[in-house]
Amino acid sequence: MSNNPKIIDFYFDLSSPYGYIGAQGIAAVAGRHDYAVCWKPILLGPILKQTGHKPLAQVPLMGEYSLHDIQRCCRRLNIDFTLPDPFPIPTVTAARACYWQQNFDAEAAKQLILALYRAYFTENRNISRAPVVLEVCREQGLDVTALTEALTGQALKDHLRQATANALSRGVFGSPFFIVDDEPFWGADRLPDLDDWLTEDGW
Amino acid sequence: MSNNPKIIDFYFDLSSPYGYIGAQGIAAVAGRHDYAVCWKPILLGPILKQTGHKPLAQVPLMGEYSLHDIQRCCRRLNIDFTLPDPFPIPTVTAARACYWQQNFDAEAAKQLILALYRAYFTENRNISRAPVVLEVCREQGLDVTALTEALTGQALKDHLRQATANALSRGVFGSPFFIVDDEPFWGADRLPDLDDWLTEDGW
Numbered sequence: 383m384s385n386n387p388k389i390i391d392f393y394f395d396l397s398s399p400y401g402y403i404g405a406q407g408i409a410a411v412a413g414r415h416d417y418a419v420c421w422k423p424i425l426l427g428p429i430l431k432q433t434g435h436k437p438l439a440q441v442p443l444m445g446e447y448s449l450h451d452i453q454r455c456c457r458r459l460n461i462d463f464t465l466p467d468p469f470p471i472p473t474v475t476a477a478r479a480c481y482w483q484q485n486f487d488a489e490a491a492k493q494l495i496l497a498l499y500r501a502y503f504t505e506n507r508n509i510s511r512a513p514v515v516l517e518v519c520r521e522q523g524l525d526v527t528a529l530t531e532a533l534t535g536q537a538l539k540d541h542l543r544q545a546t547a548n549a550l551s552r553g554v555f556g557s558p559f560f561i562v563d564d565e566p567f568w569g570a571d572r573l574p575d576l577d578d579w580l581t582e583d584g585w
Numbered sequence: 586m587s588n589n590p591k592i593i594d595f596y597f598d599l600s601s602p603y604g605y606i607g608a609q610g611i612a613a614v615a616g617r618h619d620y621a622v623c624w625k626p627i628l629l630g631p632i633l634k635q636t637g638h639k640p641l642a643q644v645p646l647m648g649e650y651s652l653h654d655i656q657r658c659c660r661r662l663n664i665d666f667t668l669p670d671p672f673p674i675p676t677v678t679a680a681r682a683c684y685w686q687q688n689f690d691a692e693a694a695k696q697l698i699l700a701l702y703r704a705y706f707t708e709n710r711n712i713s714r715a716p717v718v719l720e721v722c723r724e725q726g727l728d729v730t731a732l733t734e735a736l737t738g739q740a741l742k743d744h745l746r747q748a749t750a751n752a753l754s755r756g757v758f759g760s761p762f763f764i765v766d767d768e769p770f771w772g773a774d775r776l777p778d779l780d781d782w783l784t785e786d787g788w
Contacts, residue, residue, distance in 0.1 A: 433644050441636050443758035447769055457788055458778075555646035566650055571774060575661075585660055 386563055388417045390576075393549045393559040395426040396473035396480075396509065399452040399463070402499045404558030404570040406461050409492075411573055415580040417562065421484075421492050423477035424546045426557055433555050437470050455570065462504040471502075471510035478538040479515050481545070482529055494522050589766055591620045593779075596752045596762040598629040599676035599683075599712060602655040602666070605702045607761030607773040609664050612695075614776055618783040620765065624687075624695050626680035627749045629760055636758050640673050658773065665707040674705075674713035681741040682718050684748070685732055697725050 390412050394401030412419045430437065439445045449465065456463035476498050483491040501507040501518050508514055512533070520526045532538055549559070553566060560567040560576055565584070567576045579585070593615050597604030615622045633640065642648045652668065659666035679701050686694040704710040704721050711717055715736070723729045735741055752762070756769060763770040763779055768787070770779045782788070 433647055435638065435644070435647075441638070441758075443753075443756050444636055444638075447756060447758065447771060450769070451771075454788075550646075553646050553650060555644075555650065566653070568650060568654070571778075575774075585657075 388415075389420050389562075390417050391420045391422060391552075391561040393422045393424050393554045393557065393561075395557040396423055396476045396495070396498055396502065397470040398426060398557035399448075399465075399503065400455075400570045401557040402463075402503045403452070403455055403459065403461060404560070404573065405496060405499055406459065407570070407573045408558075408560070411577045411580075414577065417580065419492075421480070421488075421495055422545055422549065423473070423480050423495065423542075424549045424554070424557070425472075425474065425477065425542065427472070428546055429550055429555060432550060439470060462500075464504055464506060466502050466506045466508070468508065468510075471508060473510060474542065475512045475533065476509045476515045477542050477545075478533060479519055479524075479529060481541045482532050482538055483519075483524060490522070490524075494519065494524070497522050591618075592623050592765070593620050594623045594625060594755075594764040596625045596627050596757045596760065596764075598760040599626055599679045599698070599701055599705065600673040601629060601760035602651075602668075602706065603658075603773045604760040605666075605706045606655070606658055606662065606664060607763070607776065608699060608702055609662065610773070610776045611761075611763070614780045614783075617780065620783065622695075624683070624691075624698055625748055625752065626676070626683050626698065626745075627752045627757070627760070628675075628677065628680065628745065630675070631749055632753055632758060635753060642673060665703075667707055667709060669705050669709045669711070671711065671713075674711060676713060677745065678715045678736065679712045679718045680745050680748075681736055682722055682727075682732060684744045685735050685741055686722075686727060693725070693727075697722065697727070700725050 390408065392404070392408050394404060408419055426437070438448050453463060480491055480495050483494050497518050498509050498515070501514070502509045509518065516526050516530065519529055552561060556568050558570055562576060562580065565579060593611065595607070595611050597607060611622055629640070641651050656666060683694050683698050686697050700721050701712050701718070704717070705712045712721065719729050719733065722732055755764060759771050761773055765779060765783065768782060
């Protein structure tokens with residue numbers, strides 16, 4: 383593209399194990415090509431309604447396979463992983479907190495996303511609960527009093543709803559989903575392809 | 586495993602583009618590790634009933650993405666591909682013909698499978714139609730008169746039904762699906778992983 387902004391849009395649900403795996407690798411891929419990552423937490427629930435699919439864990443056969451595959455991928459990539467309970471969970475509050483922090487500091491928001499993923503997938507902390515989200519935010523040095531107030535407002539709700547709607551309008555149907563220069567890549571296992579795509583300027 | 590038979594079970598539907606892609610690569614992977622491939626055409630229809638999924642092409646968003654991705658994968662791997670019309674199609678007769686040939690000559694059956702895939706995905710020949718299947722079989726040197734008679738019998742019907750039921754009982758929910766030493770790999774894009782798995786004896 384003539385006016386390439388050199389951005390990778392990274393869509394993920396904070397309850398998605400493959401999103402967690404993708405989050406561990408995307409920054410390094412982007413960095414190799416001097417691209418920035420735009421971290422976009424979304425809610426998979428409304429998206430699955432469009433495709434008519436159930437959450438992965440609830441799909442017969444595929445659910446069992448994917449739990450096996452997630453752990454196999456994590457072993458391969460040396461990524462800590464413990465299947466949390468409950469799983470999956472709604473991540474509305476967690477995602478809103480990330481967008482709140484993005485208003486002030488994109489790097490800190492990225493660190494918060496990684497901390498929320500760690501809390502859920504390595505420490506079994508239930509980040510569907512607002513007190514747990516606030517606890518993680520406090521550990522990350524956020525102004526939890528201001529955040530608590532912002533979480534009651536309409537602006538953050540609209541922000542997340544709009545982010546999910548935008549994702550859908552761009553064809554995002556799963557997590558993680560990467561879009562770079564309008565080229566879509568679905569799945570954490572496609573990060574090496576995305577890397578090659580940027581190296582070779584497509585194929 | 587102590588009594589490892591060194592076989593890769595390769596499950597696929599003859600109407601599956603990713604199955605077609607997997608079919609181009611599996612023999613080389615197996616050969617590198619001195620494994621044999623057991624080629625098992627199955628019917629995805631009864632399998633999708635179990636998972637509650639629709640055929641890929643009919644799933645909103647995911648269908649469009651996968652058509653884009655299939656062509657991208659084929660360009661990458663230098664595999665000829667033309668999206669056939671109609672697509673997808675039922676492959677009952679084609680699959681039965683492959684099992685018939687397997688009774689006599691496994692290598693010739695493999696060549697027939699590759700020929701049927703080529704006919705459908707590079708020549709737009711509708712292999713859901715029995716006359717087209719027989720034509721491809723004739724080109725491959727099969728005894729089409731004997732095959733035509735066998736296709737009317739119960740044995741081949743039972744064979745394919747049993748193969749699909751066996752696949753389901755082993756957790757197969759998509760195409761292609763590889764099982765090696767009880768380790769499952771779903772998707773043509775997992776062939777490099779399967780290759781590494783055999784090199785490293787798991788991880």
